Amino acid sequence: MLVCPASANLLARMAGGLAEDLASTLLLATDAPVMVAPAMNVRMWEHPATRQNMAVLAERGVEILPPDTGAMACGEFGAGRLPSPAAIRDAVLAFFLRRERKSGPLAGLRALVTAGPTHEPLDPVRYLANRSSGRQGYAIAQALAEQGADVTLVSGPVTLAAPVGVRLVRCETAQEMQAHVMQAMPCDVAICTAAVADWRPETEASQKIKKTGDMRPPALTLVPNPDILAQLCALGTGRPGLVIGFAAETETVQAHAQAKRARKGCDWLVANDVSPQTGIMGGDENEIMLITADGVETWPRMSKHDVAKKLAGRVAGWWRDVR
Numbered sequence: 001m002l003v004c005p006a007s008a009n010l011l012a013r014m015a016g017g018l019a020e021d022l023a024s025t026l027l028l029a030t031d032a033p034v035m036v037a038p039a040m041n042v043r044m045w046e047h048p049a050t051r052q053n054m055a056v057l058a059e060r061g062v063e064i065l066p067p068d069t070g071a072m073a074c075g076e077f078g079a080g081r082l083p084s085p086a087a088i089r090d091a092v093l094a095f096f097l098r099r100e101r102k103s104g105p106l107a108g109l110r111a112l113v114t115a116g117p118t119h120e121p122l123d124p125v126r127y128l129a130n131r132s133s134g135r136q137g138y139a140i141a142q143a144l145a146e147q148g149a150d151v152t153l154v155s156g157p158v159t160l161a162a163p164v165g166v167r168l169v170r171c172e173t174a175q176e177m178q179a180h181v182m183q184a185m186p187c188d189v190a191i192c193t194a195a196v197a198d199w200r201p202e203t204e205a206s207q208k209i210k211k212t213g214d215m216r217p218p219a220l221t222l223v224p225n226p227d228i229l230a231q232l233c234a235l236g237t238g239r240p241g242l243v244i245g246f247a248a249e250t251e252t253v254q255a256h257a258q259a260k261r262a263r264k265g266c267d268w269l270v271a272n273d274v275s276p277q278t279g280i281m282g283g284d285e286n287e288i289m290l291i292t293a294d295g296v297e298t299w300p301r302m303s304k305h306d307v308a309k310k311l312a313g314r315v316a317g318w319w320r321d322v323r
């Protein structure tokens, strides 16, 4: 049960075990876990009576979502503001994730997910990048966590909020991503959704590159970036039990993807068509092919969240079999 907003009065009735209206009666009668989101004037929040009531409730196992500090409706300033709806939602979600970590289908599984683009600097203000939004990778990290996995998400620069219950490691370049991925080893499952830049400028100028008198553009020499997916697949004894690659293609998707699965040495490969007319890159939906040793499955177009849930379900099937 979530009590939101939890007034000083209701918290006092909970602490005292009163059952004088529907809310307090339900709270006394329930055997469900209870979370409270207190909201009140700062002096009421700091009053010894409220302090004592909170201590009693905490002692009984009630989860307390601490109030925010800031300007209050009454004109005072301090602790007692109701946290934002998003923070309350995340706290409730985190509660259920902690439970899944103990008993969900992916309990005990350590997962690594890479997501987003990488930025490869030319100089302190310019970089090479791509259009990846990171949405599919973030949705997969969230879906794995919701089924109880312990998830590390290594993400290039994106504008997305951190998924709840996921360890988020941010980075900029392919080389930084590679270092963070290797630090996250060992793990059971690695899912590489990141659109890692294949090349980076050979040198990063220490100062902004200036236009020359003759206006001739600077030459751009590129060198290859490490292939993180291929490296994970080649790890030998430290190799994750299941490695899943992604292939963003704009033509002959299936043939390119099957060749990529073999070349990289991954177990499963998720292929999609990112031609501009599909609206997939940066969009909310995806239409994928799952390529495994058993063959090719074509999934209907669905939201990236649904692709993530379905893929997490497949991972759970694999985990059941290997555990």
Ligand code: C5P
Binding pocket: 114, 174, 192, 193, 194, 195, 196, 197, 198, 225, 226, 227, 228, 229, 230, 244, 245, 246, 247, 248, 260
């Ligand atoms: O070779 P390509 O970039 O098409 O391969 C895509 C797959 O390889 C994705 O799973 C991507 O995350 C991964 N990859 C990688 N490191 C790179 C390039 C791609 O992990 N340098």
